[in-house]
Amino acid sequence: MLRLRVLLVSALVAGVASGCGPAGHDADGRVSVAASFYPLAWVVSQIAPGADLTDLTHPGMEPHDVELTFAQTVDLARADLVVYERGFQPAVDQGVDNDAEGTTLDVGPVAGLQDFVSDPGQVDPHFWQDPLKLSAVAGAVARALDRIDPARATSYDARAAALQRRLAALDRDYRTGLAHCARHTVVTSHDAFGYLSRYGISVAAITGLAPGAEPAPADLARLQQLIRDDGITTVFSETLASPAAADALAHDMDVRSEVLDPIEGLSDATAGQTYLTLMRRNLAALEEANGCTT
Ligand SMILES: [Zn+2]
Secondary structure, eight states: OHHHHHHHHHHHHHHHHHHSSSTTSOTTSOOEEEESSHHHHHHHHHHOTTSEEEESSOTTOOGGGOOOOHHHHHHHHHOSEEEEOTTTOHHHHHHHHHHOOSEEEEHHHHHOOEEETTEEEEEEOOGGGSHHHHHHHHHHHHHHHHHHOGGGHHHHHHHHHHHHHHHHHHHHHHHHHTSSBSOOEEEESSSOOGGGGGGTOEEEESSOSSTTOOOOHHHHHHHHHHHHHHTOOEEEEOSSSOOHHHHHHHHHHTOEEEEOOOOSSOOGGGTTOOHHHHHHHHHHHHHHHTTBOO
C-alpha cells in the first residue's frame, strides 16, 4: 500500500512537471513552498508573501503526530522548497525522504538544537521559543529562496532582514521583561518552553514531551512540592491539548490556571494571531506569573 502510494505520487509529480513552464515553479511563475508547521510557515509567509505556501500541519492540529494526506504528500513532493525540522514530525521526515523533488531545508542544524533539560540525550525541537533561533532560520530560508528564485532575491533578502529586526526586538523585550522577577520556575502542561532558559526561566512540565499524556502520581507529587517551595502562582496549560491535567493541579494547589502557547500551530481560539503577537502574549503571562518588574 505504501509502495503504491509512492508510485502514485511519483507518477503525479512526473505528470505535473512535464506540463508546466519554468522548471521547478508553478505554471504562473510562483515559487511553491511546503512548510511543516506554523512557525516555519509564518517565516516563509513573511519572506515570500507571493509564494504558493502550504502548511503541512492544518490549524488546530497537534504537529507532533501529524499524518500527511495524499494531497499534502503531493504538495510536499512538488514543492520547490520544503522547510521542516527533522526528528519533530516523523511523517514529514518520511515524505521528505521518499517524495521530495525540490530543495529541502532541515531547520534544526540552522537553529542549533539543545536537549530537554529534564531529559538529557533527548533533543528538544521547540527552538522557536527563542526568537534569535527563529531569526537564524529566517536567514536560511531567504538564502534557499535566493538560489531557487534568483529573480526575486533582492526582495527575499530585504524581507528577511526586516523580519530579523522584528525578531531581535522581540528578543530584547524578553530579556528586559524577564530580567527582574520574584520567581524563575514555570509549571506547564508540556515541555515546550526549555528554550526560555536563555531568559532565566526554568520549566517544570507536568507531562514531558507528549501532549495529553497522563501525569504519573510521583511526578505530580514532585510538582506540588515545587509549587509550595517556590511560591508558584500559576500553572500553565497549552492551546492545542486538553488543559485537564494543568487545571486539576492548579485546583488542587489553589493557584491560577493560565494559558501559555507553545506556538506549534494556530487554533480557532488564536486565529488572527501571529507568532509575534502570541510570543508577546506569552511574555505578559510569564511576567505576571513570575512577579517580574521592569
Ligand atoms: Zn511540542
